[in-house]
Each structure stands twice: as C-alpha cells, then as structure tokens.
Amino acid sequence: MSEASTLEVRDLKRAVGDRAILTDISFTVRRGDILFVRGPSGVGKSLLLRALAYLDPIQDGTLLLDGKTPEELGVPQWRTQVTYVPQSRTQQKGTPSELYFQAQHFKAQRGRPRGDLPAIIAALGLEQRVLNQPWVELSGGQAQRVALAICLALKPGFLLLDEPTSALDHEAAIRVERLLRESKAACIWVTHEDAQVGRIGGRALQLPLGTEIAVDHLVSTESPQLGPDEDSNVFNNETAKTAQREGLIEVAVQQ
Numbered sequence: 001m002s003e004a005s006t007l008e009v010r011d012l013k014r015a016v017g018d019r020a021i022l023t024d025i026s027f028t029v030r031r032g033d034i035l036f037v038r039g040p041s042g043v044g045k046s047l048l049l050r051a052l053a054y055l056d057p058i059q060d061g062t063l064l065l066d067g068k069t070p071e072e073l074g075v076p077q078w079r080t081q082v083t084y085v086p087q088s089r090t091q092q093k094g095t096p097s098e099l100y101f102q103a104q105h106f107k108a109q110r111g112r113p114r115g116d117l118p119a120i121i122a123a124l125g126l127e128q129r130v131l132n133q134p135w136v137e138l139s140g141g142q143a144q145r146v147a148l149a150i151c152l153a154l155k156p157g158f159l160l161l162d163e164p165t166s167a168l169d170h171e172a173a174i175r176v177e178r179l180l181r182e183s184k185a186a187c188i189w190v191t192h193e194d195a196q197v198g199r200i201g202g203r204a205l206q207l208p209l210g211t212e213i214a215v216d217h218l219v220s221t222e223s224p225q226l227g228p229d230e231d232s233n234v235f236n237n238e239t240a241k242t243a244q245r246e247g248l249i250e251v252a253v254q255q
C-alpha cells in the first residue's frame with residue numbers, strides 16, 4: 001500500500017482481565033507530528049503503544065490508518081507502518097545485522113524505502129561493530145539505540161517510542177532526539193522527562209484522561225555542541241549501499 005499519512009484513534013479501551021486501564025482515548029496523529037504520552041507509572045502508557053501497534057487486543061474502539069482498520073489493511077501491513085520500539089532490551093537471539101537481514105524477507109516490507117543503517121548508527125554515536133555483536137553482549141544503552149536505529153532504517157510512518165532514551169546519558173539522548181526530529185515519521189513518544197518535552201515541543205496526551213495539551217517549545221541550553229560533520233541529516237543521505245540492504249522487517253524488535 002502507499003504510505004499512510006494519518007493515524008486515528010477513536011474511543012480506545014484497553015483492559016487487563018476485568019480491570020479497565022484506558023478508556024475513551026481518542027486522538028489523531030499525522031506524519032511529522034510528535035505526540036508525547038505522559039502520565040504516572042502504571043497508568044497504561046506502554047499498553048497504549050502496544051495497542052496502537054496491534055500487538056495486544058483492544059477491548060473497544062477503533063484504530064484507523066488513512067481510514068482503514070488493522071483488519072482491513074492486514075496486520076503485517078499495519079505493523080510495517082506503525083512500529084513499536086520497546087522500552088527494554090530486546091530478547092532477540094543473534095545480532096542486529098542478522099535481524100535487519102532477516103527482516104528483508106517479510107512480505108509487507110518488500111519494495112519499501114530504506115534509511116541508511118550505518119549512517120544512523122554513526123549519528124547515534126555508536127560504532128559500526130555493534131551491528132555484528134550478539135544482542136546479549138550489548139549494554140542496555142547500546143541495545144536501546146541499535147533497536148531504534150533498525151526501526152528508523154525501516155522508515156515506518158509512525159514510530160511508537162517507549163521511553164527511547166531511558167538507558168542513555170544526556171549526550172546520547174540529545175542525539176536520539178535530533179534523529180527523531182529529523183525523521184519524517186510521526187512519533188508517539190512516552191517520556192517521564194519534562195525537559196525532553198520542552199526541548200522538542202509538539203503535543204502531549206495526558207493519561208489516564210486522554211486530554212491533549214500543547215507543549216511550549218522551549219530551547220534547551222544544555223544541548224551538547226556537535227560538529228558540522230555530525231549534524232548532517234542521515235535521512236537525506238541515501239547511498240548506494242542502502243540498495244544492498246533493501247527489504248526488511250515487520251517489527252524489528254517485536255517480542
């Protein structure tokens with residue numbers, strides 16, 4: 001299918017057993033938007049993201065990509081465009097390169113544009129060799145960034161980010177923020193950090209009520225100064241190498 005431009009959530013309800021966690025959650029996100037998801041620990045932020053990726057069943061409500069439900073679109077197609085990046089270390093066996101390579105065989109991923117994975121890895125401040133190290137040998141912060149890099153390289157229209165900088169130091173977090181801002185994807189982004197929201201701006205969905213608030217676009221004075229070479233937009237840097245890696249994954253780190 002062509003790349004979707006709008007993700008719409010109508011009256012979503014998510015329960016665990018007979019306990020309703022989220023009720024009447026409605027919002028719309030368009031390509032390029034950033035929507036932060038805020039709320040206290042345990043309120044249901046991760047459950048919301050998993051529901052949006054159709055990884056868990058929803059108890060009521062409707063999810064629509066350009067007016068089509070996951071069933072109408074096909075779940076693999078849905079997850080190709082709405083990709084969940086989990087909070088914790090992936091349980092994948094093997095190496096990130098193997099995962100990225102295997103993903104080329106998913107039907108829903110064939111023929112789609114790709115980002116330049118090595119360029120993304122570099123922009124995240126990682127050495128290329130992490131791509132060939134077993135996942136279990138990566139630190140939490142390395143694994144978190146590599147998983148994000150793979151998801152970014154797959155160019156989904158909608159990224160579901162579950163605390164994507166939780167294991168990172170400040171400089172690494174700033175690099176992640178910059179890449180995500182440069183990416184054309186919409187970001188639905190769980191964070192507990194007010195400063196992060198202030199640096200990036202956008203909108204915020206406050207749980208449990210699901211009310212939306214505008215976020216003042218504050219410029220952080222803490223951002224590390226990066227050299228001009230590091231400041232290039234990797235998403236405009238498609239290289240011949242990328243063609244060799246064409247293909248890829250349904251949900252890179254789906255568990």
Ligand SMILES: Nc1ncnc2c1ncn2[C@@H]1O[C@H](COP(=O)(O)OP(=O)(O)OP(=O)(O)O)[C@@H](O)[C@H]1O
Pocket residue numbers: 016021039040041042043044045046047048
């Ligand atoms: N698989 C599960 N089985 C039972 N209860 C669950 C399951 N997953 C989540 N929950 C419960 O649902 C609620 C919401 O969990 P969720 O992980 O979405 O919270 P959260 O807002 O992301 O929290 P945090 O900010 O701490 O990551 C919690 O009370 C949690 O215990």
